[in-house]
Amino acid sequence: MMSDTFEPKIVAFVCNWCTYTGADLAGTSRMQYPANVRIIKLPCTGRISPLFIMKALEQGADGVLVSGCHPGDCHYTAGNYHARRKYTIFREMLHFLGVEPERLFFSWVSAAEGRKWADLVAEVTDTVRRLGPRRSAWGEPVEGIAAPRLSANPVPFEAPAGTFAAQAEAMREKAKALLAGGEVGTVIGYEQGTLPGTARPAFVSTPEEVDRLVWNEHCHQNLAVYAARKPAKPGKVALVVKPCDERSLVGLLQENRLAREDVVLIGMACHGVQSEGALAPRCAACQTRTPALADPVIGEATPPTATADPRLEQIARIEQMAPAERWNFWQGHFSRCLKCYACRAACSLCTCERCLAEKAQPRWIPAPPDGAGNLSWHAVRAWHLAGRCVDCGACSAACPADIPLYLLNLKLAQVVKDAFDYEAGRDPAAAPPLTTYREDDAQEFIR
Amino acid sequence: MAKALRTEALLDFLRAVQQDARRLVAPVEEDGLRLFRAVDRVEEITLAEGNTRWSFKEVLFPRSEALFHYRLSGGSVALQEPDQPEGETVVFGARPCDAAGLAVLDAVFAPNGRPDPDQAPEHEDPFYRRRRAQTTIIGLACLEPGPACFCTAVGLSPTGTAGSDLLLTPLPDQGVFLAEAVTEKGERLLAAHAHLFTDTDDTKEQATRAAEGRIQRTALSGVGGPLATLFEAPPWEELAARCLGCGACAFVCPTCHCFDIVDEGNAAGGSRCKFWDSCGFALFTAHTSGHNPRATQPARFRQRVLHKFRYLPERFGVQGCVGCGRCIATCPVNMDIQEVVAKVTG
Numbered sequence A: 001m002m003s004d005t006f007e008p009k010i011v012a013f014v015c016n017w018c019t020y021t022g023a024d025l026a027g028t029s030r031m032q033y034p035a036n037v038r039i040i041k042l043p044c045t046g047r048i049s050p051l052f053i054m055k056a057l058e059q060g061a062d063g064v065l066v067s068g069c070h071p072g073d074c075h076y077t078a079g080n081y082h083a084r085r086k087y088t089i090f091r092e093m094l095h096f097l098g099v100e101p102e103r104l105f106f107s108w109v110s111a112a113e114g115r116k117w118a119d120l121v122a123e124v125t126d127t128v129r130r131l132g133p134r135r136s137a138w139g140e141p142v143e144g145i146a147a148p149r150l151s152a153n154p155v156p157f158e159a160p161a162g163t164f165a166a167q168a169e170a171m172r173e174k175a176k177a178l179l180a181g182g183e184v185g186t187v188i189g190y191e192q193g194t195l196p197g198t199a200r201p202a203f204v205s206t207p208e209e210v211d212r213l214v215w216n217e218h219c220h221q222n223l224a225v226y227a228a229r230k231p232a233k234p235g236k237v238a239l240v241v242k243p244c245d246e247r248s249l250v251g252l253l254q255e256n257r258l259a260r261e262d263v264v265l266i267g268m269a270c271h272g273v274q275s276e277g278a279l280a281p282r283c284a285a286c287q288t289r290t291p292a293l294a295d296p297v298i299g300e301a302t303p304p305t306a307t308a309d310p311r312l313e314q315i316a317r318i319e320q321m322a323p324a325e326r327w328n329f330w331q332g333h334f335s336r337c338l339k340c341y342a343c344r345a346a347c348s349l350c351t352c353e354r355c356l357a358e359k360a361q362p363r364w365i366p367a368p369p370d371g372a373g374n375l376s377w378h379a380v381r382a383w384h385l386a387g388r389c390v391d392c393g394a395c396s397a398a399c400p401a402d403i404p405l406y407l408l409n410l411k412l413a414q415v416v417k418d419a420f421d422y423e424a425g426r427d428p429a430a431a432p433p434l435t436t437y438r439e440d441d442a443q444e445f446i447r
Numbered sequence B: 001m002a003k004a005l006r007t008e009a010l011l012d013f014l015r016a017v018q019q020d021a022r023r024l025v026a027p028v029e030e031d032g033l034r035l036f037r038a039v040d041r042v043e044e045i046t047l048a049e050g051n052t053r054w055s056f057k058e059v060l061f062p063r064s065e066a067l068f069h070y071r072l073s074g075g076s077v078a079l080q081e082p083d084q085p086e087g088e089t090v091v092f093g094a095r096p097c098d099a100a101g102l103a104v105l106d107a108v109f110a111p112n113g114r115p116d117p118d119q120a121p122e123h124e125d126p127f128y129r130r131r132r133a134q135t136t137i138i139g140l141a142c143l144e145p146g147p148a149c150f151c152t153a154v155g156l157s158p159t160g161t162a163g164s165d166l167l168l169t170p171l172p173d174q175g176v177f178l179a180e181a182v183t184e185k186g187e188r189l190l191a192a193h194a195h196l197f198t199d200t201d202d203t204k205e206q207a208t209r210a211a212e213g214r215i216q217r218t219a220l221s222g223v224g225g226p227l228a229t230l231f232e233a234p235p236w237e238e239l240a241a242r243c244l245g246c247g248a249c250a251f252v253c254p255t256c257h258c259f260d261i262v263d264e265g266n267a268a269g270g271s272r273c274k275f276w277d278s279c280g281f282a283l284f285t286a287h288t289s290g291h292n293p294r295a296t297q298p299a300r301f302r303q304r305v306l307h308k309f310r311y312l313p314e315r316f317g318v319q320g321c322v323g324c325g326r327c328i329a330t331c332p333v334n335m336d337i338q339e340v341v342a343k344v345t346g
């Protein structure tokens, strides 16, 4: 196509101590290599945030190269080990969103490897030149390719008769006892919503008010979102939690947002919950139906109905799409995003006092709810939840535009599980995967 | 005398309308939700009862638009005109609540009555004004209001004409849509397609009574009145304890109209963009100093309620909520504005 005339723009983020010095050596040794690469020097790959890669793509780079010191050589001991973990996840994410993986390059180039640098740049330039220009701007659909649609196959919901009512009674008794005994000042549970077949969070602070609390298949919200907020009434807070909600608490404990003794957990053994009249997608194959952390666990859980998670099939179908189709699949969904930030607001692990989306200097995420702004928002939020998302379904349920955010989060959870054998929200004592590293972490994607 | 359009002739009418206008915007189903979209083929349009997930306000007040573009070179700045507006547009399927909500957008962005693009004072929003002048609204009355609907509670009706240029009311028993031209634009539409319409003695009275009877929610009495003294009084803290502080309610609302303006670009140039904002966000009122006059979520929720039920009636003489029920249905935690207003004024 355009490969004869097309001169790709390639952005290279390199560390100061190894690769930049290596590039310098290539220059002073008068080695020839293509001039398509614009080098941006940073102190360490540990400082080369994946957001830089995203920004380069947003600004129209045809390819991105990241390079730093070989494992064991980091000037700051372990910056490159941490970076390697980040890139492992981030490049899988971009790939899942439809960015061709062939446009992203990672390498270790030492100060002595001027030749390696020159050859690498030649190879990178050649590869990207052969690929041609990116097929669309950041956040714009590829023209001439329809956005594929995935139909969700809701699993029919079967609720065991009577179980909810007995549990509800026991939950209310516990709540009353906690409030009457002064052990907590507020119980956050569920009450009936104003629309048919809905429940909503309820804050009660006297034993009399407890009669409002309900427990049924509509109690799908994750009340852990209120855990780290200061309650209006003095005293501790007790939360009514499902096992998946409880996993948020594990995350909050790991991240020191909360201490275990700050909150009382009324754990509800789970039968699955409904969203839009059917079993919530995450519940079909959920294996953790009994709370592990809660103070009392109320009731007996119902075993899962399905053995396979139906969402994994959706992910597999996305992965079968060609990159441009995948890209359009996501742009089709993201184009509806209003940037209402309900996903963030409903997320118990989006605890930042000031979200990156609200920062203007530098502006990583274009503010308007349009193509570029929406894609960057979704990439950043998924990235920030990688290794942290506990799959409670709150963001997807909150989204007024019905964007299947869970597919992106779940995909990254799979990547984290495969690469680092880690599952979020399981063990309060475990080190979150992006706060640690192993010297022998896999690195086949790094040259 | 009222006019009738045979039910089967609706698509012919819309096809003809589409040929005359540059753009026909109507409800379609997409990924399982109903949205207003510019349609290619009128067959895509859904006539299902109930509301779209969000209103059609973005036809007039897009969620994001460039006010101008700029290029930077050396020390100089070159400004470029914004993109051309979409041109002559017909919105079909506007529900009476959404259509009535235009009164709020008009009051804020084009306060001098029906906007005329050539004669409007400086402070009007020229983008809104231009789009408004080029847009015709064909309303579609509701026979089956949903569980969140409460238009009658704020003095409107599921078959009301306010805001529509032409209103179609389905009369299934007669096999027709009753067509009422409300404005000159509506008259012109009828005249241009006169061969599709017949004179009729039918009225919408019965349909109106039936539809209004389906709305379960209690009337909000003295809207604007009692709220005037309730800034501190009612327990906003308790009413809004569960509010998460997202913008879903504002963005689906047909009357919310707040926006932000930022420059998006790089060292070479960019665009000055205007895009939707919401009083539900903490950032909305945050000062550079760090001080925030609406420091808590309950204070922000109170603003939402009072803006609609007190400040807009007081300042512009328009009603800020048209009872479409969208915020109630889309809120992740079921903050229910009708319930709250009924409670604090009741």
Ligand code: SF4
Residues within 6 Å of the ligand: A242, A243, A244, A245, A270, A271, A272, A273, A280, A282, A283, A284, A286, A287, A288, A289
């Ligand atoms: S994911 Fe599991 S714990 Fe959570 S609601 Fe569903 S079944 Fe219950």
Ligand code: SF4
Residues within 6 Å of the ligand: A344, A349, A350, A351, A352, A354, A355, A356, A357, A380, A381, A384, A385
């Ligand atoms: S998206 Fe990221 S920055 Fe924003 S609140 Fe969530 S974790 Fe924090």
Ligand code: SF4
Residues within 6 Å of the ligand: A336, A337, A338, A339, A340, A341, A342, A343, A344, A398, A399, A400, A401, A402, A403
């Ligand atoms: S909740 Fe949905 S519409 Fe709102 S910002 Fe998140 S993805 Fe976008």
Ligand code: SF4
Residues within 6 Å of the ligand: B249, B252, B253, B254, B255, B256, B308, B320, B321, B322, B323, B324, B325, B326, B327, B328, B337
């Ligand atoms: S406040 Fe709610 S019910 Fe009223 S017009 Fe807006 S979205 Fe509709």
